[in-house]
Amino acid sequence: MSGSLVVVGTGPGRPELMTPASLAAIERATDLVGYGPYLDRVTLRADQCRHASDNRVELERARQALSLAASGRHVAVVSGGDPGVFAMAAAIFEAVESGDPAWRALDIRVEPGVTAMLAAAAEVGAPLGGDFCAISLSDNLKSWATIERRLTAAARADFVIALYNPASKARPHQLGQAFDLLRTIKSDETPVLFVRAAGSAEAKVVATTLAAADGALADMRTLVIIGASTTRSVGRWIYTPRREA
Amino acid sequence: MSGSLVVVGTGPGRPELMTPASLAAIERATDLVGYGPYLDRVTLRADQCRHASDNRVELERARQALSLAASGRHVAVVSGGDPGVFAMAAAIFEAVESGDPAWRALDIRVEPGVTAMLAAAAEVGAPLGGDFCAISLSDNLKSWATIERRLTAAARADFVIALYNPASKARPHQLGQAFDLLRTIKSDETPVLFVRAAGSAEAKVVATTLAAADGALADMRTLVIIGASTTRSVGRWIYTPRREA
Numbered sequence: 356m357s358g359s360l361v362v363v364g365t366g367p368g369r370p371e372l373m374t375p376a377s378l379a380a381i382e383r384a385t386d387l388v389g390y391g392p393y394l395d396r397v398t399l400r401a402d403q404c405r406h407a408s409d410n411r412v413e414l415e416r417a418r419q420a421l422s423l424a425a426s427g428r429h430v431a432v433v434s435g436g437d438p439g440v441f442a443m444a445a446a447i448f449e450a451v452e453s454g455d456p457a458w459r460a461l462d463i464r465v466e467p468g469v470t471a472m473l474a475a476a477a478e479v480g481a482p483l484g485g486d487f488c489a490i491s492l493s494d495n496l497k498s499w500a501t502i503e504r505r506l507t508a509a510a511r512a513d514f515v516i517a518l519y520n521p522a523s524k525a526r527p528h529q530l531g532q533a534f535d536l537l538r539t540i541k542s543d544e545t546p547v548l549f550v551r552a553a554g555s556a557e558a559k560v561v562a563t564t565l566a567a568a569d570g571a572l573a574d575m576r577t578l579v580i581i582g583a584s585t586t587r588s589v590g591r592w593i594y595t596p597r598r599e600a
Numbered sequence: 601m602s603g604s605l606v607v608v609g610t611g612p613g614r615p616e617l618m619t620p621a622s623l624a625a626i627e628r629a630t631d632l633v634g635y636g637p638y639l640d641r642v643t644l645r646a647d648q649c650r651h652a653s654d655n656r657v658e659l660e661r662a663r664q665a666l667s668l669a670a671s672g673r674h675v676a677v678v679s680g681g682d683p684g685v686f687a688m689a690a691a692i693f694e695a696v697e698s699g700d701p702a703w704r705a706l707d708i709r710v711e712p713g714v715t716a717m718l719a720a721a722a723e724v725g726a727p728l729g730g731d732f733c734a735i736s737l738s739d740n741l742k743s744w745a746t747i748e749r750r751l752t753a754a755a756r757a758d759f760v761i762a763l764y765n766p767a768s769k770a771r772p773h774q775l776g777q778a779f780d781l782l783r784t785i786k787s788d789e790t791p792v793l794f795v796r797a798a799g800s801a802e803a804k805v806v807a808t809t810l811a812a813a814d815g816a817l818a819d820m821r822t823l824v825i826i827g828a829s830t831t832r833s834v835g836r837w838i839y840t841p842r843r844e845a
Contacts, residue, residue: 362726367712370620371619371620371621371624372619372620372712373619373620374611374616374617374618374619374714375615375616375617375618375620376614376617413842437714437718438722438726439718439721439722439726439727439728439729440718441729441842444722444725444726444729444839445726445730445839445840445841445842446842447726448725448726448729448834448837448839448841449839449841449842449843451835451837452834452841459834459836460835463837464722465725465726467612467617467714467718467719467721467722467799468714468718469619469712469713469714470718473682473684473685473712473713473715474712476684476710476712477683477684477689477709477710477711477712480693480710481607481683481684481689481690481692481693481710482684483684483685484684484686484689484690484693485690485742486733486735486736486750487733487734488731488732488733488734488754488759489731489732489733490731496843496844497730497842497843497844498844501844504757505731505757505758505759507757508753508754508756508757509733509753509757511753512749512750512752512753513746513750514733514750514753554712589693589696589697589704590696590704590705591704592693592696592708594689594690594693595690596690596693596694596697597658597686597690597691597694597742598742599741599742599743599746
């Protein structure tokens with residue numbers, strides 16, 4: 356068993372935001388496993404096998420990748436962004452934990468990448484300039500009560516908040532509920548940023564306030580940033596100063 | 601006034617973790633401004649001017665960079681990691697806000713990069729696999745009371761916690777105080793990771809528990825990750841599953 360598995364991220368979209376280390380890991384692979392649109396960002400050679408799958412079968416995809424590695428293949432599991440942030444790396448280790456004990460002896464590595472909130476922040480200035488947190492708004496794998504508890508704690512402690520997976524066709528109303536909750540704690544003037552397709556050629560920013568924020572502005576490709584009490588605009592940029600007041 | 605300013609990050613250390621977009625921005629610059637050790641990571645051409653400075657003069661460095669851009673130069677301000685996370689981007693916008701009103705018309709951009717916590721997480725598996733927060737433990741620019749309030753909120757809401765700037769010669773005891781506080785809220789068995797020089801050739805990991813965590817293990821180049829209640833080891837990796845229980 357001399358196969359290997361590396362989990363890589365393509366970054367937020369533009370090829371220039373994928374690290375050379377991730378590109379090299381993909382080039383060394385015999386097999387590429389991932390959600391189709393992420394694999395589409397990568398140019399495969401004729402001798403590389405492509406295993407594309409749907410977006411909602413992470414554990415199945417992880418098991419397939421581990422099986423291939425256990426059979427001696429060199430597998431790259433391709434995520435968007437950074438694979439360790441709301442992406443495939445955790446799914447791989449879940450599959451290791453619940454799967455064939457031999458998988459624990461495999462050569463498994465993770466390559467870091469540029470995650471969406473960093474690209475979204477860079478589009479508008481430096482809104483993550485102070486302490487911040489990242490919360491996935493998807494309740495597929497955790498309860499909505501847990502999400503509300505974390506939003507409340509983050510708002511009360513005045514973190515900048517980055518929301519991943521803010522909305523999907525199956526969950527159109529949760530972002531609006533999150534804004535309603537945050538409005539009971541934070542100032543109406545708090546900057547709220549909707550950054551769609553951050554770090555890609557189609558990037559689009561809507562900057563508004565918490566009072567005016569409309570959950571319907573977000574979709575699967577949107578990253579939402581809600582400022583801390585100090586977050587503000589200067590010129591056409593939005594940033595959070597390093598000082599607390 | 602046709603100068604420009606771009607804030608770039610070199611990533612966590614290995615050149616292969618700097619994005620091609622950041623490298624291209626550096627190559628286009630006439631002037632490079634930054635802390636000496638970060639500038640040392642970049643190969644300058646003979647026609648590029650190097651403006652190195654000490655680590656503790658961010659605002660002064662930001663003003664120098666803005667003045668150069670206002671005089672028509674194309675300036676790259678070079679940070680480590682991602683420039684928007686506890687690095688130079690916020691300092692640039694602070695300097696814009698408090699400086700020459702003409703600076704608000706400048707062409708200023710931020711290039712995202714791989715920040716230290718992502719590289720640290722990748723060294724050990726996927727500890728940032730759930731909701732997480734990033735807190736700078738430096739009280740140069742905010743009060744220790746604010747830091748304690750955020751640590752408490754993050755622990756109670758069961759975020760994974762990444763600590764930047766955990767210790768320095770001037771602040772040798774704060775990480776120990778942070779662990780003492782977290783021990784009053786979180787389980788003794790909570791995984792704690794000290795990742796030094798993550799994403800560089802000298803990367804070194806110490807994995808321990810909250811009960812055993814010793815603040816003296818950290819220095820300026822260490823990133824500390826404190827797990828959520830679900831963070832655990834499988835084989836030689838540590839990860840946070842996507843499910844909450």
